[in-house]
Amino acid sequence: MDALGYELLKEIPKRLKAYCKDESIFALDPYKQKDSSFSLLPDLLVIDGGKGQLSSALKALKKTGLEIPMISLAKREEEVFLPGKSFPLILPKNSEALKLLQRLRDEAHRFAIQYQKKTRKKHLTASALDSIPGVGKTIKMKLLKRFGSVENLKNVSEDDIASLTGPSLAATIAQHLKS
Numbered sequence: 001m002d003a004l005g006y007e008l009l010k011e012i013p014k015r016l017k018a019y020c021k022d023e024s025i026f027a028l029d030p031y032k033q034k035d036s037s038f039s040l041l042p043d044l045l046v047i048d049g050g051k052g053q054l055s056s057a058l059k060a061l062k063k064t065g066l067e068i069p070m071i072s073l074a075k076r077e078e079e080v081f082l083p084g085k086s087f088p089l090i091l092p093k094n095s096e097a098l099k100l101l102q103r104l105r106d107e108a109h110r111f112a113i114q115y116q117k118k119t120r121k122k123h124l125t126a127s128a129l130d131s132i133p134g135v136g137k138t139i140k141m142k143l144l145k146r147f148g149s150v151e152n153l154k155n156v157s158e159d160d161i162a163s164l165t166g167p168s169l170a171a172t173i174a175q176h177l178k179s
Contacts, residue, residue, distance in 0.1 A: 002072070007046045020118070025029055030067070032145060036171065041066065042069055043068075043069070043070055044062070044069050044070070044071065045057070045068050045069070045070040045071075046070075046071055046072070046073060046101060046104055046105070047070060047071070047072035047073070048072070048073060048075075048105050048108060048109075049072050049073075049074060049075075050074035050079070050081060050088075051074075051081050051088075052073070053072055054070065054072035054083065057070060057072070058070060058083055064113075068173070070083060073101050073102070073105055074088065075105070077090075078091070078093070078098060078102065080098075080101065108151060120143070127140065127144070127150050128177065129143065129144075129150060129152045129153075129173070131176070132172060132173055134169050134172055134177045135165075135169070135173065139164070139165055142164050142165075143161070143165070143173075146164060147160075153173075153177060154177045154178070158170045158171060158174045161174060
């Protein structure tokens with residue numbers, strides 16, 4: 001797990017430990033090691049989707065050994081599926097409970113889309129210049145604006161690069177681009 005940037009918890013909260021057979025499933029982002037919210041179990045898991053998604057989520061939860069109530073909300077008809085029930089629960093369209101579930105789902109969608117956009121943007125703006133010491137966002141943008149691409153930058157002289165960055169950084173950039 002360390003190779004992925006995660007560490008095993010040093011101490012599993014007793015309430016959580018009681019539910020679990022295999023403690024190795026508990027990993028924590030090293031930057032959030034002191035976050036006490038990880039010691040609390042949710043009162044309810046709400047799955048976005050219908051009967052199939054609920055079934056898959058129940059199987060995954062069962063593997064953890066945890067017992068947490070779970071429902072799913074299917075978007076098309078706003079049906080609420082419950083484990084072990086063949087037919088969905090249909091809440092009135094003006095029900096406060098349904099409105100709460102819809103807001104939870106919509107916020108989860110908003111969060112996921114925002115994360116995907118951020119990741120995609122980061123991927124689209126990434127270049128070989130990002131790994132060069134001393135080259136920050138400003139220098140990177142100056143170089144790309146002047147030379148058009150990293151490929152073009154590889155073909156220019158160190159003096160041309162130095163006109164934007166200074167001689168020592170130009171030497172570093174040229175060295176990194178050649179390797």
